[in-house]
Amino acid sequence: KAGVTQTPRYLIKTRGQQVTLSCSPISGHRSVSWYQQTPGQGLQFLFEYFSETQRNKGNFPGRFSGRQFSNSRSEMNVSTLELGDSALYLCASSREKGTLTLGRTGELFFGEGSRLTVL
């Protein structure tokens, strides 16, 4: 079956602009989480969505936002871009597991990411 698809794969923006990234999860997966990856900070959790509701949010400013649609596809938006927002943005999907089986997230399936460069 098709994996997690992220678009666009690469993009270049300038400071002050805004960007929207898209993530299509694996069919049947209802949970989508987003991460920012930079060389210095590693993988940092941005937010998680389940059934169109944001379930949790990482320690990022309000410029970072997201949403999930009824078909489980998700988007994240970053407004007023800063140079430090340059990063690989990864999306992961998972099946919602029972509370005591395979952890809350079960296996996370990641997309290949969207590499954002802010000039």
Place this chain on the structure above:
Amino acid sequence: LAKTTQPISMDSYEGQEVNITCSHNNIATNDYITWYQQFPSQGPRFIIQGYKTKVTNEVASLFIPADRKSSTLSLPRVSLSDTAVYYCLVDGGGNRDDKIIFGKGTRLHILP
């Protein structure tokens, strides 16, 4: 939130067994331990997951002592293609409000 600590980097040679240890001192009762592998410019890929004792699959083994405050990922007979970053993740089995926290990962370099 259970924070994880891993070595920043490790070197080994082809054909050797590699063990990467992750510390998670404040792991909660319902937390599971999961390991991911990441190659450059790719998303992480699931390797193995466990709750206690030992879990083995076709690519790795995961050893978890009784107190569960640490875990060890064991890669048997590594090859050059195992050069990657390995992340340990502690995930709450019952608490849906927990953030998903990845550590800084261990950069494993396999030498010929």
